Amino acid sequence: MEEEKIKKEAEEEAQAQVDIWKYVFGFTEMAVVKCAIELGIPDFLESQDGQAMTLDGLSAALGCSPSSLYRIMRFLTNRGIFRQVNQGHGCSSQNSTSNAIGSSSITYVQTPLSRLLARNGEKSMAAIVLLESSPVMLSPWLGLGRRVLANSPPPFDTYHGQDLWSYAQNNPAHSKLINDAMACDARVAVSAMINGCPQVFEGISSLVDVGGGDGTALRTLLKACPCIRGINFDLPHVVSFAPHSDGVEHVGGDMFHSVPNADAAFIMGLTSYPFYSMSSGCCMTGEMTSVSAY
Template structure:
């Protein structure tokens, strides 16, 4: 086979692979819905398919052949491990890997709620409108549902819970790295407001590690009304486009990427009003896109950039130069980037 023919064959294989990438997500979603990672974890070790199906309490007549085919793909993707007995007559045993351990419901770093949220039919529908957005502008979520995601979560308590759980689990996954990487930054803060903090999981993690901090969880009223109590944290409902509660520092994790540059400048200006000009700071935890980056999460950042088209009203992920321009326009001429062992970096911004 000649070089050109080999390249064309590889190109065909790539198109087939990307054409059906959604099958990976659906197989993974099915494993989470069936709680297979939890079943194997509770068992204490690898299990046969018969043992797994016997543990499906809500499945009166499980189809073991279907499960075998789903698990075969997930093993190939290294989500689960397959242990083949040395004797030919033994059944294959399926165990956890470092990937499927991120899907355990009782784990502090459980990404299953985010997986279920992003693969919910309501959130998948806008992806079919990307080409429409290119042709005519507008917002994919609105095109799919006739309203934006915030209006829809307000109207639909079940979707609101799904969304909040998804956001909370990503917060826990990132916060361990953020708290560790930003130790000196948190130690100098007395009061901290988490803007768009959801149900308060993020600010709670910060206060647990740094109990001298007075934590304020700030989000829309219908969000904070569902928030549980957290030691050292006060919940405040409001609108960040109108004002932000005063504090020594403002924290925003994975928030500004939801909004256009114009909206981000409004939010940042309100954050600037909330802090002391001489000592205050804004702490932003977001992707910093690296077009040529080859780090563990660099590729994920570009996927999330398209996710912003699908779900948000003008949101996007940004490169360092785009962050610098945004901060300058909002009145933050000085900034510092701290990279963490997670998908988010810390952007520390100062008004002076």
């Protein structure tokens, strides 16, 4: 019995010594995926219409050295982001390193995961990765300990001296990163809503999307429900850059003061966002017959 306990403890300790490296180098997952998006690897492979692309061809197209690219691709194929196909053998291998680096026999194709990283894909998540991996968003996480100890304001506010939305107002480039990222989320979430519970929108002739970003959610919804008149409500600096779309009116304002009248309102957002409690902070003067949140 004692022997078994000692053996189990030794196994757990050995496993811990392996697992700890996930925390030491955890950031590499995000860094390498960001690198792939910035280099445009998913977009380039997507443009090949399913044809496998050689390592040499890919590095020439991207303007980088085959050996550096090979190391990035080896990491990514190991995670199921891209698939390595060894041409000439008709077989595929995710981890094979047997080919010489730079060999034209190493080729890559897209996978469902890498397709999500193409910038223009219908279900693209590239903009969310680029937002969350930006130094502006990442740095506050590194001060989480101080936030817990001091029960101070959210890490973002403490680090940047202002909340996320004020920061975005003062930094248009970051505001664009946020809006593009939210648009990715909106496309996927609204499509799922329309497919999963279309009855929610029955009988509604006007709908206000509170915190609707650049209006992607309403644009997506109105394709399926063209009879609805959409009001995209967000902060003035956000709606001032929102693209025009028939059937969608952009209104700028502060939801903690009032929101436009409509038959119904919806509020949607990534739950990890510092999107402070609507119920405690806001006073809505609009008439609303139904509200669905998160």
